Amino acid sequence: MADPRPALAVDIGGTKLAAGLVEPAGRVLSWSVVPTPSGVDAEQLWRTLDALITDVLAGRDAADLAGCGCGCGGPMKWPSGEVSPLNIPAWRDFPLRKRLTERLHGITVRVHNDAICLVAAEHWRGAGRGRDNVLGVVVSTGVGGGLVLDGRLIEGASGNAGHIGHVVVDPDTGPLCGCGGRGCAEAIARGPALVAWAQAEGWRPEQADATAKDLATDGALGHPVGVAAMRRAGRALGIAIASATCLCDLEVVSVGGGLSQAGPLLFDPLEEALRAHTRLGFARQVTVVPAALGQSAGLVGAAALIFAADRYWAAD
Numbered sequence: 001m002a003d004p005r006p007a008l009a010v011d012i013g014g015t016k017l018a019a020g021l022v023e024p025a026g027r028v029l030s031w032s033v034v035p036t037p038s039g040v041d042a043e044q045l046w047r048t049l050d051a052l053i054t055d056v057l058a059g060r061d062a063a064d065l066a067g068c069g070c071g072c073g074g075p076m077k078w079p080s081g082e083v084s085p086l087n088i089p090a091w092r093d094f095p096l097r098k099r100l101t102e103r104l105h106g107i108t109v110r111v112h113n114d115a116i117c118l119v120a121a122e123h124w125r126g127a128g129r130g131r132d133n134v135l136g137v138v139v140s141t142g143v144g145g146g147l148v149l150d151g152r153l154i155e156g157a158s159g160n161a162g163h164i165g166h167v168v169v170d171p172d173t174g175p176l177c178g179c180g181g182r183g184c185a186e187a188i189a190r191g192p193a194l195v196a197w198a199q200a201e202g203w204r205p206e207q208a209d210a211t212a213k214d215l216a217t218d219g220a221l222g223h224p225v226g227v228a229a230m231r232r233a234g235r236a237l238g239i240a241i242a243s244a245t246c247l248c249d250l251e252v253v254s255v256g257g258g259l260s261q262a263g264p265l266l267f268d269p270l271e272e273a274l275r276a277h278t279r280l281g282f283a284r285q286v287t288v289v290p291a292a293l294g295q296s297a298g299l300v301g302a303a304a305l306i307f308a309a310d311r312y313w314a315a316d
Contacts, residue, residue: 002024003024003066004024005024005064005065005066006021006022006023006024006029006065006066007021007022007024007065007066007067007068007069007302007303007306007307008020008021008053008056008057008065008067008068008069008104009021009022009028009031009068009069009070009298009299009300009302009303010049010053010068010069010070010071010072010100010299010302011070011071011114011117011298011299011302012036012049012070012071012072012073012083012085012088012096012114013036013072013073013087013114013140013141013142013298014036014073014085014087014088014140014141014142015035015036015140015141015191015258016033016034016035016036017033017034017035017036017048017049017052018031018032018033018052018298018299019031019032019049019052019053019055019056019299020032020056020296020299021056021057021060022299022300022302022303022307024066024307026121026124026125026300026303026304026307028296028299028300030056031056031296031299032052032055032056034048034052036048036088040090041090042090042091042092042094044090045088045090045091046094046099050103053103062104062105062107063105063107065104065107066108066306066307067107067108067109067110067306068100068104068107068108068109068110068306069109069110069111069112069117069301069302069303069304069305069306070096070097070100070109070110070111070112070302070305071111071112071113071114071115071116071117071118071298071301071302072085072096072111072112072113072114073085073086073087073088073113073114073141073142073144074086074113074114074115074144074160074163075160075163076096076111076113076159076160077093077158078111078112078113078155078158078159078160078315079097079110079111079159079315079316080095080097080098081095081096081097081098081100081109081110081111082094082095082096082097083096083111085142086142086178086179087141087142087178087190096111097109097110097111108306110305110306110309110313110315110316112159112302112305112312112313113144113146113159113160113163114138114144114298115136115137115138115144115145115146115162115163115165116136116146116153116159116162116301116312117146117297117298117301117302117304117305118136118137118138118144118146118254118256118257118291118297118298118301119134119135119136119145119146119147119148119153119162119254119301120136120146120148120153120301120304120305120308120311120312121136121291121293121297121298121299121300121301121304122134122136122252122254122256122291122292122293122297122301123136123148123153123311124300124301124304124308124311124312125293125300125304126254126291126292126293126297126300127252127254127289127290127291127292127293128148128251128252128254131251131252132148132149132150132151132251133148133149133150133248133249133250133251133252134147134148134250134251134252134253134254135147135148135162135164135241135244135245135248135250135252135253135254136148136162136253136254136255136256136291136297137164137237137241137253137254137255137256137257138256138257139189139190139191139233139237139255139256139257139258139259139260139266140190140191140257140258140259141190141191141192141258142165142178142186142190143164143165143184143185143186143189143190143237143257144163144164144165144186145162145163145164145165145244146161146162147161147162147244147248148311149248151311152311152312153311153312153313153314155314162244164185164240164241164244165184165185165186165190165240166179166181166184166185166186167184167185167240167243167244168181168182168183168184168185169183169184169185169188169236169239169240170182170183170188170236171183174187174188175187175188175193175197185236185237185239185240188232188233188236189232189233189234189236189237189259190259191211191212191213191258191259192212194212194215194229194230194232194233194259195210195211195212195214195215197229197232198215198225198226198228198229201225201228201229202225203215203218203223203225203226203229212258212259213258213261215229215230216230216259216261216262216265216266219262219265220262220263220265226265227265230262230265230266230269231269233259233266233269234265234266234267234268234269234270234271234272234273235269235270235272235273236273237255237266237270237273238269238270238271238272238273238274238276238277239273239274239277241253241270241274241286241288242273242274242276242277242278242283243277245274245278245283245286246278246280246283249282249283250286251285251286251287252286252287252288252289253286253287253288253289254289254290254291254292255267255270255288255289255290255291256290256291256293256294256295256297256298257291260290260291263290267288267290270288271288274286274288
């Protein structure tokens with residue numbers, strides 16, 4: 001008989017921390033979000049997450065949970081869950097899986113890359129349901145990815161397979177990336193990089209707290225720099241997805257994360273670049289769509305690490 005208890009799902013990104021309770025069928029029962037604090041040390045960040053978990057559990061005992069699934073920005077040591085997110089400098093080799101296990105009194109805890117949780121969610125309950133070859137892409141503070149081939153999550157040698165954010169799309173004149181390379185998709189398309197580029201082009205140059213959401217909103221209203229910034233991001237993502245499609249023979253690419261909310265402003269140039277670089281017949285069959293589960297995809301995917309471990313967790 002299937003375990004009827006909900007799972008605690010946690011989604012850790014450079015912009016926000018989210019946690020919720022998810023039932024075995026994938027429905028989010030309750031959830032809460034707080035901004036990811038900046039300028040804090042590792043323990044202060046952990047205390048913020050601990051308080052969020054306490055709020056979501058609302059007095060529920062850990063024994064009442066089927067387990068805890070967690071998605072976190074990468075890179076990380078997998079499956080041990082020691083995380084060093086490029087966009088969360090407070091954590092370097094932070095033992096997240098160990099700390100969550102201790103916090104939850106020894107119940108099953110599984111930690112994976114947040115973009116892998118996105119593809120797990122979309123393949124399990126979203127836009128990739130019923131398809132066997134799916135790439136999930138997160139475009140937010142960073143750009144990440146996860147890969148399902150032949151119906152199963154692909155881990156790779158270190159658990160980081162599918163990390164499309166570091167596919168190089170402009171090796172000669174592209175910006176430096178946080179990974180140390182040049183011209184990665186992430187260096188161009190991640191939200192903070194787009195804001196920096198736009199401000200250098202004259203958009204809100206003195207506004208220190210300007211965000212990619214502000215930029216997309218202005219672009220939707222016709223601001224030329226906003227339009228150009230979204231086009232810049234879409235083109236970089238389209239080229240990277242074209243390369244991944246030719247390599248992996250994909251059916252569906254599901255794009256989530258905060259910047260995906262820009263809609264056609266991002267997806268139209270993405271599609272244009274994708275079609276310009278997928279000329280082989282099999283590659284032209286791929287479909288790129290916004291994540292069907294929207295902003296809840298990270299939590300649903302984290303829960304999939306518990307409820308659909310046969311497809312999305314190969315470590316235990």
